[in-house]
Amino acid sequence: MGANLTKSYASAQESPPALRGVTVVVQPGEAVAVMGPSGSGKTTLLHLLAGVLQPDGGQVSLDGADVSGASDAERTRLRRETFGFVFQSGQLLPELPAIENVALPLMLGGTPRRDAEDRAGALFAPLGLAGLERRRPGELSGGQAQRVAIARSLVGQPRVVFADEPTGALDQRTGAEVMQHLTGLTHQLGASLVLVTHDAGVAAWCHRTITMRDGQIIGEERR
């Protein structure tokens, strides 16, 4: 989905480029982990693939369509309708019950509340969240809250889910549970997963791990 990507930040022109020619192909349904030391360019790569940032050179494409050449409005639409996002923590709205947090992206896209909540509710059981629909985020454990965030990332049936350190705030066992759900459900729904992590145990849940260093890919491992 990304070919020969380069990126420097305008505010850091004297520093080496954040990305120096990175090519990543992600298959439908495939889960890819991106690892590497701090500052190696992992988040920059994720943001380019997700259309959050524009590359200086190279191309991002999805099924042959050029994402990086699309207008701002088109990239915003892609991010809303074609991509899902999971972050480390703090992504749920504290005043809304879990089910409304999950339904929100659909409602913002114009789906009536009832349909949106029906589709949201269908994700609770597969994520081990049955019965927690009316709880607010503050009444959930960290692992439960991340599974609600996963449900929210998947409710719009995205083609690709981007996850930046999704287990970074969790202990190892809870993180493994969250990864089991994240990889299991994205695969089942036919979505690809691109995940940034520092944790080899987390990466091991993915089909493939890409290792970055100094803005380049220096290794790749398939499972």
Ligand SMILES: Nc1ncnc2c1ncn2[C@@H]1O[C@H](COP(=O)(O)OP(=O)(O)OP(=O)(O)O)[C@@H](O)[C@H]1O
């Ligand atoms: N907004 C920005 N402005 C200027 N430089 C940036 C910006 N974001 C990242 N960089 C620089 O780009 C390089 C790559 O950063 P990036 O955040 O992609 O690395 P990373 O591998 O995700 O790091 P970490 O594991 O610490 O999150 C680093 O040298 C970083 O300092």
